[in-house]
Amino acid sequence: MSAVLKNLWGDEMESYKHEFIEFLEKAGVLKFGDFTAKSGRKIPYFINAGEIKTGDQIRKLGKFYAKAYFEKLGNKKAVLYGPAYKGIPIAVSVAVALSENGLDVPFFFNRKEEKDHGEGGVFVGYKPHSGEEVVIVEDVITAGTAIRESMEILSSLDGVKVAATFVMVDRCEKGKTEKSAMAEVGEEFGFPVYSVVNVYDIIEYLEEDGKNRENVERIKNYLKVNGAKE
Numbered sequence: 001m002s003a004v005l006k007n008l009w010g011d012e013m014e015s016y017k018h019e020f021i022e023f024l025e026k027a028g029v030l031k032f033g034d035f036t037a038k039s040g041r042k043i044p045y046f047i048n049a050g051e052i053k054t055g056d057q058i059r060k061l062g063k064f065y066a067k068a069y070f071e072k073l074g075n076k077k078a079v080l081y082g083p084a085y086k087g088i089p090i091a092v093s094v095a096v097a098l099s100e101n102g103l104d105v106p107f108f109f110n111r112k113e114e115k116d117h118g119e120g121g122v123f124v125g126y127k128p129h130s131g132e133e134v135v136i137v138e139d140v141i142t143a144g145t146a147i148r149e150s151m152e153i154l155s156s157l158d159g160v161k162v163a164a165t166f167v168m169v170d171r172c173e174k175g176k177t178e179k180s181a182m183a184e185v186g187e188e189f190g191f192p193v194y195s196v197v198n199v200y201d202i203i204e205y206l207e208e209d210g211k212n213r214e215n216v217e218r219i220k221n222y223l224k225v226n227g228a229k230e
Helices: 003-009 016-026 055-073 087-100 145-154 181-189 199-206 210-226
Strands: 030-036 042-047 079-082 107-115 121-125 133-137 161-170 193-198
Touching: 016 030, 016 055, 016 193, 016 199, 042 210, 055 087, 055 133, 055 161, 055 193, 079 087, 087 107, 087 133, 133 145, 145 161, 145 181, 161 181, 161 199, 181 193, 193 199, 199 210
Parallel strands: 079 107, 079 133, 133 161, 161 193
Antiparallel strands: 030 042, 107 121
């Protein structure tokens, strides 16, 4: 284990997934019920980064993403991109967490509507240069719709390459094919998509308490229909 990861997590690495899911549930980010995803699918649970509302919560969220970043990319100095709106505070918190552990990276985000006065443009923050790599930080991937929107926006940056995308949860759902949305995005754009946890980690977490039996069954039944078959 690297010194950086020891600083982030101490000596306990195995419990971080459980801790992250517990954090999401307590913060109201992870909810169970009947919801409609951006893809239009009816889903039995929902991940909403918009429920992160306090300084301590966003600090902790950034720490979990930073852990995943170091684990997957090491000390690569990429530019963080947070898609408006939920990706904006995520990008900021991840940049802070990385900086606290010795990796100072720039960040930027987009406006929903391009500004036609002042400095103008669609982007706010650092302006990536040709040859630099960007890492997208999002809340969740269902069918890959949001990532494709981000790639369309980022296509205006000449010579800038997306190195990876990080999300809170891999829903492990099929996208346009029987493959997972994350796998499809990776194949389509040529970069990996990483998650802090996936839906099967959530199921395992829920199964520790018998009162969650109904939610477990609903999620499993949903995955029988919409789960990726790879």
